[in-house]
Amino acid sequence: MKFSHFLHFAKFGIKTILFRKKEPILGTVIVTDKCNLKCKHCSVNNITAVVHPYDQIIKEMKMLYDMGVRILFFCGGETFLWEEGGHTLRDLVIEAKQMGFLIVNVVTNGTYPINLPEANLILLSLDGDRERHNAIRGDTYDRIMENIKNATANNICFYMAINQINKNAVRDVCETAKELPNVKAVSFNFHTPYPDTADLALSKEEKAECCRTIAEMKRGGAPVFNLVSAFPYLINNSFPTPCHQCVVVENGKISTCGRCIDVPGLCEKCGYFFVAEYTLLFKGKLKIVFEMLKTYLKYI
Ligand SMILES: C[S@@+](CC[C@H](N)C(=O)[O-])C[C@H]1O[C@@H](n2cnc3c(N)ncnc32)[C@H](O)[C@@H]1O
Numbered sequence: 384m385k386f387s388h389f390l391h392f393a394k395f396g397i398k399t400i401l402f403r404k405k406e407p408i409l410g411t412v413i414v415t416d417k418c419n420l421k422c423k424h425c426s427v428n429n430i431t432a433v434v435h436p437y438d439q440i441i442k443e444m445k446m447l448y449d450m451g452v453r454i455l456f457f458c459g460g461e462t463f464l465w466e467e468g469g470h471t472l473r474d475l476v477i478e479a480k481q482m483g484f485l486i487v488n489v490v491t492n493g494t495y496p497i498n499l500p501e502a503n504l505i506l507l508s509l510d511g512d513r514e515r516h517n518a519i520r521g522d523t524y525d526r527i528m529e530n531i532k533n534a535t536a537n538n539i540c541f542y543m544a545i546n547q548i549n550k551n552a553v554r555d556v557c558e559t560a561k562e563l564p565n566v567k568a569v570s571f572n573f574h575t576p577y578p579d580t581a582d583l584a585l586s587k588e589e590k591a592e593c594c595r596t597i598a599e600m601k602r603g604g605a606p607v608f609n610l611v612s613a614f615p616y617l618i619n620n621s622f623p624t625p626c627h628q629c630v631v632v633e634n635g636k637i638s639t640c641g642r643c644i645d646v647p648g649l650c651e652k653c654g655y656f657f658v659a660e661y662t663l664l665f666k667g668k669l670k671i672v673f674e675m676l677k678t679y680l681k682y683i
């Protein structure tokens with residue numbers, strides 16, 4: 384990360400903590416909810432299957448920038464299905480950088496060729512070893528591994544949503560991240576139990592066991608992008624929600640934190656690590672501040 388970018392984030396953090404401000408710094412644009420997969424744990428694919436127009440997405444990016452957002456995510460549906468009027472996902476990443484976003488990340492299922500060297504991180508969903516990943520995501524593991532091998536940059540970060548099907552595969556994903564030269568990190572979430580996937584949620588004890596494994600792997604040198612100091616809060620769901628420093632835009636509608644904000648009772652069961660990490664950071668928890676500095680400066 385450039386020093387000037389670091390200074391921007393440091394200033395934002397200090398102002399937010401001292402004056403309890405609620406302005407956003409992280410924004411997500413949903414480019415489409417269309418998807419080529421139908422993963423067992425997912426409630427947000429193919430609800431409209433609309434691919435949002437280029438002009439609308441550029442307008443949404445400008446709106447986020449004007450609100451102060453400087454960390455931008457593109458998410459879906461499957462982001463690599465986005466294409467409009469001759470523009471590709473890569474063009475959106477390049478435009479975002481030119482617009483002034485300091486960090487630009489893309490979330491993908493990894494089933495399409497990966498050519499996004501301008502992105503800071505490509506969060507690529509890997510949900511276990513071959514057997515458990517395929518149990519959740521269909522027969523996609525081998526195709527994804529081939530795409531990772533052929534990716535044009537080493538900016539991939541595995542993104543694993545831990546649930547009842549893959550709770551014993553945390554170690555496998557860490558080991559795979561260590562082995563592949565194009566993968567620089569791994570980041571976890573716990574399953575967030577939307578009403579139609581509530582049976583996949585983990586108990587407190589199961590979350591604690593996963594956190595023990597992740598912490599052990601991080602101590603052992605696995606490139607874990609999460610903060611161990613946030614684990615007790617994630618296990619007990621005792622972190623504040625929602626995250627006021629995060630916003631999401633989907634088809635012109637802007638929501639605080641996630642598009643799940645409207646699902647009654649879901650925030651109390653939230654499994655997203657970024658929510659715990661950001662809300663605790665902006666509450667000024669010192670352990671979180673120091674671990675985040677150490678971790679983020681290593682991988683971004
Ligand atoms: C909705 S997908 C969109 C991007 C892309 N299609 C993909 O699979 O990465 C974004 C991430 O959310 C995760 N996810 C989906 N449903 C979830 C849930 N209920 N709880 C936690 N993570 C979830 C997916 O595993 C994926 O890593």
Ligand code: SF4
Pocket residue numbers: 418419420421422425426427428459460461492
């Ligand atoms: S690939 Fe992503 S958007 Fe598609 S079904 Fe799976 S988790 Fe949902």
Ligand code: SF4
Pocket residue numbers: 575624625626639640641642643644645649650651652653654655658
């Ligand atoms: S806190 Fe609520 S809105 Fe935010 S990600 Fe979690 S469930 Fe979604």
